[in-house]
Amino acid sequence: GGRYAPSMRSVILAASRSSRVERLVETAPFTRDVVRRFVAGTTTDDALRATHELVGSGLTVTLDYLGEDTVTPEQATAVREEYLTLLTVLAGADLTSGAEVSVKLSALGQKFDEKLAYDNVRAICAAAAAAGTTVTLDMEDHTTTDSTLDILARLRKDFPSTGAVLQAYLRRTEADCRELATAGSRVRLCKGAYKEPESVAYQSARDVDKSYVRCLNILLSGAGYPMLATHDPRLIAIGQDRARWFDRSPDEFEFQMLYGVRPDEQARLAGEGHTVRTYLPYGSDWYGYLMRRLAERPANLVFFARALISR
Numbered sequence: 001g002g003r004y005a006p007s008m009r010s011v012i013l014a015a016s017r018s019s020r021v022e023r024l025v026e027t028a029p030f031t032r033d034v035v036r037r038f039v040a041g042t043t044t045d046d047a048l049r050a051t052h053e054l055v056g057s058g059l060t061v062t063l064d065y066l067g068e069d070t071v072t073p074e075q076a077t078a079v080r081e082e083y084l085t086l087l088t089v090l091a092g093a094d095l096t097s098g099a100e101v102s103v104k105l106s107a108l109g110q111k112f113d114e115k116l117a118y119d120n121v122r123a124i125c126a127a128a129a130a131a132g133t134t135v136t137l138d139m140e141d142h143t144t145t146d147s148t149l150d151i152l153a154r155l156r157k158d159f160p161s162t163g164a165v166l167q168a169y170l171r172r173t174e175a176d177c178r179e180l181a182t183a184g185s186r187v188r189l190c191k192g193a194y195k196e197p198e199s200v201a202y203q204s205a206r207d208v209d210k211s212y213v214r215c216l217n218i219l220l221s222g223a224g225y226p227m228l229a230t231h232d233p234r235l236i237a238i239g240q241d242r243a244r245w246f247d248r249s250p251d252e253f254e255f256q257m258l259y260g261v262r263p264d265e266q267a268r269l270a271g272e273g274h275t276v277r278t279y280l281p282y283g284s285d286w287y288g289y290l291m292r293r294l295a296e297r298p299a300n301l302v303f304f305a306r307a308l309i310s311r
């Protein structure tokens with residue numbers, strides 16, 4: 001972003017890939033409070049409790065079992081099994097009309113065995129369909145985009161409501177939006193959270209924002225179901241305006257925000273009649289997720305530092 005030195009974001013995103021820093025952060029006593037702000041808890045029950053609360057307050061939810069860059073088939077299977085358990089529990093609690101799941105293919109084996117990742121995510125899509133809800137495939141760094149969109153296309157043959165995520169910071173994304181703005185297609189548009197080279201991604205906040213607006217226009221004027229994932233007040237206002245322009249009713253698009261980020265704004269938009277979905281992460285593998293949140297916003301870092309000092 002352009003609100004702080006780009007080097008700050010780079011340093012934190014570099015730390016997000018360092019196992020030494022990971023050990024430091026995970027064992028620091030103050031970390032708990034910071035994690036709690038962005039993560040619902042570690043267990044399926046924690047996730048269920050938070051979902052109940054959010055759905056009860058008029059929001060919808062997409063649940064993410066934290067995990068990424070899995071390196072063994074056993075780990076990948078464990079992630080799949082947790083999603084199957086979660087979907088059973090959500091259905092049992094009658095929550096599947098308000099809650100779906102988000103899945104990272106790298107947690108299911110994408111980096112070392114694409115076929116395994118496909119089989120795993122397919123099992124999750126089947127369970128979601130049986131439970132009466134949907135799956136959205138999170139998008140990770142640009143080396144995985146083609147593989148993820150390929151898997152999406154294959155899944156959509158049997159599970160047409162499987163959602164995709166497109167990242168406005170990638171130069172290719174306008175074209176991907178055109179490709180996916182078709183009937184029945186669910187597309188989450190976000191700015192993008194990874195450190196990407198200039199060759200594939202816009203680097204300035206201004207260029208990313210401009211790309212976001214071009215993409216939301218394509219999605220809102222198309223035939224699919226756009227999911228505008230941003231906390232940016234300017235982009236939210238533009239989204240509202242264009243949705244009106246293209247005659248979209250509240251069940252024909254939605255806003256999405258992260259758990260713990262601008263909760264008042266989430267409530268405000270829902271109060272105005274918009275569909276608002278909170279992205280709700282849970283699980284113990286929160287390190288990469290938390291570091292990306294810290295990289296996004298200096299205020300989160302201040303929060304982190306304050307928790308450290310107050311010990």
Ligand code: FAD
Pocket residue numbers: 001003137138139140165167190191192193194229230231232233256257258261262278279296297
């Ligand atoms: P930013 O540029 O971070 O912020 C813009 C403005 O928003 C700020 O200037 C401020 O005015 C306001 N704002 C932001 N945070 C706060 C705050 N805490 N309090 C008050 N105001 C605030 N990225 C991926 O790469 N892949 C994914 O699959 C993915 N899925 C996502 C799903 C959801 C539902 C959301 C919301 C984000 C997802 N992201 C994903 C992350 C996304 O790419 C961005 O990194 C993240 O959302 C920050 O960008 P932003 O649009 O909120 O704008």
